[in-house]
Amino acid sequence: MPISTAEVEHVALLARLKLSPEEKAAYTEQLNAILEYMDKLNALDTRDVEPTAHVLPLRNVFRDDVSRPGLPREKALQGAPEVSEGQFKVPRVV
Amino acid sequence: MEYEAVIGLEVHTELKTASKAFCSCSTAFGGEPNTHVCPVCLGLPGVLPVINRQVVEFGLKTALALNCRVAPFCKFDRKNYYYPDLPKNYQISQYDLPLATGGYLKINVDGQERVIGITRVHMEEDAGKLVHVDGPGGGYSLVDYNRTGVPLLEIVSEPDLRSPAEARAYMEKLKAILQYLDVSDCKMEEGSLRCDANVSVRPRGSQTFGTKTEVKNMNSFRALQRALEYEIERQIAILEGGGRVEQATMAWDESRGVTTVMRTKEQAHDYRYFPEPDLVPLEIDAAWIERVRRELPELPDARCRRLMDTFGLPAYDAGVITSSRDLADYFDRVVALYPDAKVVSNWIMGDFLRLLNARNLEPGQAPVPPGELADLLKLQKEGTISGKIAKQVLEEMFASGKGARQIVQEKGLVQISDTAALGKIVDEVLAANPNVVEDYRNGKEKALGFLVGQVMKATRGKANPGLVNQLLKERL
Structure with missing residues (x-):
C-alpha cells in the first residue's frame, strides 16, 4: 500500500475536505488502486517519448493588451458569502 | 568566530x-x-x-x-x-x-x-x-x-x-x-x-x-x-x-x-x-x-560608462546619476543647457537629491524642471548670486515651484559685486571689530574668516565672497 491513511488525511486537509472515517478508508483504497496503475505505466520504456505539456496541439495563443470594463461590482459580489464595504467578507485565517 | x-x-x-x-x-x-x-x-x-x-x-x-x-x-x-x-x-x-x-x-x-x-x-x-x-x-x-x-x-x-x-x-x-x-x-x-x-x-x-x-x-x-x-x-x-x-x-x-x-x-x-x-x-x-534584443534600450551600466566617457565624470557620480533613468534623463537635459557636467552632477547629487528625498519624490516628479536648474547655475556662474544663495534659491524653487530668476528678483538676492557699496560695508565691519583687525595684523590668519562672516551677515549672504576677501585684504 503506497498511500497511508495519514497521507489521505494530509491531502484532504490541503484540499479543505472533511472526510468521514469510511470515506478515508475508501479513498485510501481507491488512491492506491490508481497509483498501482501508475506503476504499471511506469514499467513502460518512455525514453524516446517527449513529455506532454498540453493535450492540444496549440502554441502561442495570445490576447492583445487592451483593457475592458469587467463586471459591475454588485454582480462581482453576488456570489460572496458576505459583503462589507464593497468587499468579500470572509473568516479571518491569520 | x-x-x-x-x-x-x-x-x-x-x-x-x-x-x-x-x-x-x-x-x-x-x-x-x-x-x-x-x-x-x-x-x-x-x-x-x-x-x-x-x-x-x-x-x-x-x-x-x-x-x-x-x-x-x-x-x-x-x-x-x-x-x-x-x-x-x-x-x-x-x-x-x-x-x-x-x-x-x-x-x-x-x-x-x-x-x-x-x-x-x-x-x-x-x-x-x-x-x-x-x-x-x-x-x-x-x-x-x-x-x-x-x-x-x-x-x-x-x-x-x-x-x-x-x-x-x-x-x-x-x-x-x-x-x-x-x-x-x-x-x-x-x-x-x-x-x-x-x-x-x-x-x-x-x-x-x-x-x-x-x-x-x-x-x-x-x-x-x-x-x-x-x-x-x-x-x-x-x-x-x-x-x-x-x-x-x-x-x-x-x-x-x-x-x-x-x-x-x-x-x-x-x-x-x-x-x-x-x-x-x-x-x-x-x-x-x-x-526584442534589438529593441532593448540603453541600460544603466552602458549609460554609466557613456557619462564617464562623454563628460569625464567620476565613476561614483556616473553611478549615482544613472541609478535612475529619470535622474539620468534629467542630468542630460540640464547639461544640454549648462555644459559643465561636473558642476551639474555636484548639484544633482547634493542639494537636488537631498530636497527630492526630503519630499519623498522620485526624480521624475521633481518640481524643478531641468531648464530652471540650468538657469540657477547660470545665475551663479554670471556672479548674479553666490553659491550660498543659490542653495537657498533651489530650496525655494522646490517649495514654491517658481523659477530661479523670479525668486532672485522677488527676494532681492542679487549678489553685491559693487566695489563701492561693498567697500562701505567692509569699512563698517572693520571699524566695529578693532580687536579682530589687531589679531589679524599680528598674524592670526583665522581672523580674516570672522571678518568675511561679518560682511556676509551684514549683507544677508549676498556679498560676492571673492570681492569681500579682496576688499578686506586691501584694507588690512
Whole structure:
C-alpha cells in the first residue's frame, strides 16, 4: 500500500475536505488502486517519448493588451458569502 | 568566530500592462475595491484564461537585460494553496519550465564590482488584497480582487550576496534596469516591486550553507537592509550560543525593528504544482528573441560608462546619476543647457537629491524642471548670486515651484559685486571689530574668516565672497 491513511488525511486537509472515517478508508483504497496503475505505466520504456505539456496541439495563443470594463461590482459580489464595504467578507485565517 | 552571510533574493515586480495577465480587466492601481474584476480573475466556473502578449514581451525584455537564456519552450503551472487572496485556490505561475534561466547582473559596493547570478525569471499572476479586521470569533477579512491577475515577473537570484549592503545594491540595480526597460513602475510603497530574502550564515570561508530562513514584508530598500542586518545578527547569536537556526519564514516588523516567525518548517506550504491545462505552452523562437534584443534600450551600466566617457565624470557620480533613468534623463537635459557636467552632477547629487528625498519624490516628479536648474547655475556662474544663495534659491524653487530668476528678483538676492557699496560695508565691519583687525595684523590668519562672516551677515549672504576677501585684504 503506497498511500497511508495519514497521507489521505494530509491531502484532504490541503484540499479543505472533511472526510468521514469510511470515506478515508475508501479513498485510501481507491488512491492506491490508481497509483498501482501508475506503476504499471511506469514499467513502460518512455525514453524516446517527449513529455506532454498540453493535450492540444496549440502554441502561442495570445490576447492583445487592451483593457475592458469587467463586471459591475454588485454582480462581482453576488456570489460572496458576505459583503462589507464593497468587499468579500470572509473568516479571518491569520 | 567570524561569520559571513549568504543571501539570495526573490523579487516580484508588477508589469506595467494596461490589462491583467489572463483577462482584460484594468491593472490601474487604487480603484474602488472589486471594480477591476471579471469572471476570469474571480475564478468563476467555465472561464478560460488567455495570456496577454505584452506580458511575454516584458518578460523577454527583462530576461535579456538580465543576460538570461530564454527557454525555447515554456509553460504555465498551477500553484495550489488555500488563502482568500486568490479566488481560484491556485495561482497561475511557472514551475519547471520557466521563461528564462541563468543570467546575472553587476553590482558595485564600496568600489568593488561583483557579478550576481540570476537563477530564473518567470511569469505569474498577482493575488488580491486582504484587510484583516479584529473582532469576536477571531474577526474577519475583507478581500479586494482588483490586483488579482495583475501580471508579475518573479526574478530569483543565486545565493551570491554576502551582505545587507550588497542585497540593497542588487535590489537598486534591478529596479534601475526594470525602470530603464519601462516594464514596471517599481514603487515599493505601492507594492509594485517586492522582495523576499533567503538568508543564512556560516563561518567565513566555509563552502557549505547554513540553515536558511526566508524573510518577508520588507517594503523599502532601507527595510531590506535593516531586516537583513537584524536577521543575520539573530542567526549569529543563536550559533554563538551553541544553538541551531530553525528553518522558518520570518516577517520583518518595521516599527519594532525585528523579524518574527510567520511559519515553521512543519507549517511549510505544500503547493502541489501541476501543469495549467487552460493555457497552451509558449514557443519563443530565435527571431522573436532577436527582435526584442534589438529593441532593448540603453541600460544603466552602458549609460554609466557613456557619462564617464562623454563628460569625464567620476565613476561614483556616473553611478549615482544613472541609478535612475529619470535622474539620468534629467542630468542630460540640464547639461544640454549648462555644459559643465561636473558642476551639474555636484548639484544633482547634493542639494537636488537631498530636497527630492526630503519630499519623498522620485526624480521624475521633481518640481524643478531641468531648464530652471540650468538657469540657477547660470545665475551663479554670471556672479548674479553666490553659491550660498543659490542653495537657498533651489530650496525655494522646490517649495514654491517658481523659477530661479523670479525668486532672485522677488527676494532681492542679487549678489553685491559693487566695489563701492561693498567697500562701505567692509569699512563698517572693520571699524566695529578693532580687536579682530589687531589679531589679524599680528598674524592670526583665522581672523580674516570672522571678518568675511561679518560682511556676509551684514549683507544677508549676498556679498560676492571673492570681492569681500579682496576688499578686506586691501584694507588690512
